[in-house]
Amino acid sequence: IGFHVAASLLGRGDTVLGVDNLNPYYAVGLKEARLARLEAQPGFSFARADISEEAAASAAFAMGADAEVIIHLAAQAGVRYSIENPIAYVETNVRGQVVVFEAARRLAKRPPVVYASSSSVYGGNAKTPFSEEDRVDDPVSVYAATKRAGELLARSYAHVHGIASTGLRFFTVYGPFGRPDMAPWLFTDAILKGEPISVFNHGNMARDFTFIDDIVAGVVAAVDRIIERPAQTAPVYNLGNSRPVALMDFIAEIEKATGRKAVKQFRDMPAADVERTAADVSLASRDLNFSPKTPLDVGIPIFVDWFRGYNGK
Numbered sequence: 001i002g003f004h005v006a007a008s009l010l011g012r013g014d015t016v017l018g019v020d021n022l023n024p025y026y027a028v029g030l031k032e033a034r035l036a037r038l039e040a041q042p043g044f045s046f047a048r049a050d051i052s053e054e055a056a057a058s059a060a061f062a063m064g065a066d067a068e069v070i071i072h073l074a075a076q077a078g079v080r081y082s083i084e085n086p087i088a089y090v091e092t093n094v095r096g097q098v099v100v101f102e103a104a105r106r107l108a109k110r111p112p113v114v115y116a117s118s119s120s121v122y123g124g125n126a127k128t129p130f131s132e133e134d135r136v137d138d139p140v141s142v143y144a145a146t147k148r149a150g151e152l153l154a155r156s157y158a159h160v161h162g163i164a165s166t167g168l169r170f171f172t173v174y175g176p177f178g179r180p181d182m183a184p185w186l187f188t189d190a191i192l193k194g195e196p197i198s199v200f201n202h203g204n205m206a207r208d209f210t211f212i213d214d215i216v217a218g219v220v221a222a223v224d225r226i227i228e229r230p231a232q233t234a235p236v237y238n239l240g241n242s243r244p245v246a247l248m249d250f251i252a253e254i255e256k257a258t259g260r261k262a263v264k265q266f267r268d269m270p271a272a273d274v275e276r277t278a279a280d281v282s283l284a285s286r287d288l289n290f291s292p293k294t295p296l297d298v299g300i301p302i303f304v305d306w307f308r309g310y311n312g313k
Contacts, residue, residue: 001116001170002073003034003177004216009223010041017064019057020074021050025081026180033310034177051096061103069223072100072115075147078181079120079272082143093146094153101157101165110163112226114219117151117167117236119208119277120144128244129278132169132236141272151236164230166222171240171279175212175299176306184209184300187254188307191262197251201269205247206276208240211294211302215239221288234287240279241292253296257304 006016018038022031038044047060051074061067076082076092097115104113122130123138139145150167157163174184190197218239226233245253251262269275284290 001173001212001215001219002071003038004175004212005071005073005219006038006044007041008216008220010038010043013043015043016045017060017067018044018046019049019051019060020046021048023050025076025078030177030180051099052091054099054102057099058103058106061107065108067107067111068109069111069227070100070104070113071219071223072097072113074100075116077143077179079141079143080270081181082141082146083272086142089142089146093143094149097150097153101153101161101163104163105157105161112164112166112230113154114222114226115150115154115165115167117169118144118147119169119171119238119240119279120274121148121151121169122274122277124274128276129242129280130238131280132234132238132283140274143272155235158235164226164233165235166226166233167236168219168222169236169238169240169279170215171208171210171238171277173210173212173215175303178212178303183207183250184254184303185307187251187262188258188304191254191258191260192308194260194263196263196265199247199251199264199266200273201247201275202266203246203248203264204275205269205273206244206278207247207250208242208244208277208279209250209296209299210239210241210279210292211299214241214292214294218284218288218290221290225288232287234283237284237288237290238279238281239284239290240277240281241294242279242281243292243295244276244278245296250296253300254304257301
């Protein structure tokens with residue numbers, strides 16, 4: 001998401017400082033391929049730093065001392081991995097959130113912060129679609145708990161230090177240059193190789209898959225709004241496609257785009273997963289003019305075409 005947002009901002013003439021540690025949670029080559037495309041554009045500079053390490057992060061942010069806004073999309077991602085390595089999530093998603101907000105407090109213009117939250121904060125919410133007004137105090141994973149903690153920390157910095165912010169609750173973002181640990185990549189890769197895919201909860205799941213271009217439009221709109229009207233920007237917004245897709249239908253779209261049938265292995269649902277996500281985007285529609293335009297039968301072929309051509313697999 002950070003790559004595509006940076007590319008969009010550069011494309012309209014903004015100056016962007018990127019900060020990333022390029023960690024090996026997934027293939028560093030993919031991260032370097034994104035970075036190379038950004039570095040080829042005028043107006044982009046890069047600082048390699050870990051946002052959970054205060055001294056290194058502060059030095060990186062000092063390179064953007066006159067920043068108008070901080071777009072904080074760094075995180076330790078992945079719901080299931082948070083079961084294996086919870087400390088990494090607390091370090092990056094909680095400590096890192098504090099470091100970023102401390103940087104905002106110290107910069108000359110005390111810029112507002114647009115940061116990534118997650119649909120995971122809704123936990124096992126039985127009411128759909130999920131609304132920003134729903135309770136979010138029952139997380140089902142460490143990842144979700146750390147993202148909710150980030151929202152609470154943002155509210156505290158607004159109250160104590162006057163740092164304006166808005167959190168964007170992303171719903172299952174996919175598209176070119178997406179993460180290799182997510183279903184679109186995992187399934188496409190396995191299907192093209194003729195290898196089996198794991199179908200959790202025996203296929204009885206649904207996700208609000210959201211194409212990257214729609215997410216970028218929402219992020220950029222949130223950036224523009226909080227710069228122009230911080231007091232009229234909501235604390236959090238849902239950014240999702242608002243059209244949940246059943247897991248079996250999702251697999252069928254990849255089969256259609258690849259021209260191959262999946263070898264399915266049906267499994268129980270992992271402990272940290274939820275059965276269904278669905279976004280109520282009426283608030284983002286009102287404030288950000290957010291209107292997702294990419295259905296799955298359009299987005300998946302775009303992703304599969306990119307995947308076939310990406311030579312870093």
